[in-house]
Amino acid sequence: MKDLQEYMLPCLNKTLFGVDCTGCGAQRAAVFLFQGEFLKAFQMYPAIYSLVFLLLFLIFNLFVKFKYDYSIKIGLIIFNAVVIAVAYILKMYHIFQLTN
Template sequence: MFPCVNKSLLGVECTGCGGQRAAMLLFRGEFSQAFFMYPAIYSLAILFIFLLVNLFIKFKYDYNIKIGLIIFNAVIIAGAYIFKMFHIFY
């Protein structure tokens, strides 16, 4: 696993901390543990699958779907990060 530069230099987790471990848990079939490790793992997987399919198959509103999925992922990542930071401090 790659170490988190932000956590090693500043001592604070970044928004991506847990993503690698969640991906490994997902590949092992430990789906609920992957979600608890990094809640955005499933929405990111949907985004990446859509982007991969969209390379070969073009959809009518593919740009709008991409933007919607990106915004959805950003909200989940930011929400999980804020929850994690408040959970640590309280």
């Protein structure tokens, strides 16, 4: 069986500009998640669990509709955006501190 990492797509932003994008690490985090490496998945991409929860909710909501589903979706999307943004800012700050 081939390693899943052989099939990962390269980050176009990092390839062209040499800077991580807000999604860098998500593929590797998903691989870690599938392999049962839950802490490594979180360390690689902190938003992995909130994104999985959002995805599961969206799939569930395809089949089951209820009163406040739209508000919950918007809340989860905003929460994910905040987690992704904060993780990215902290990552860039850490990289900046290491280079100076």
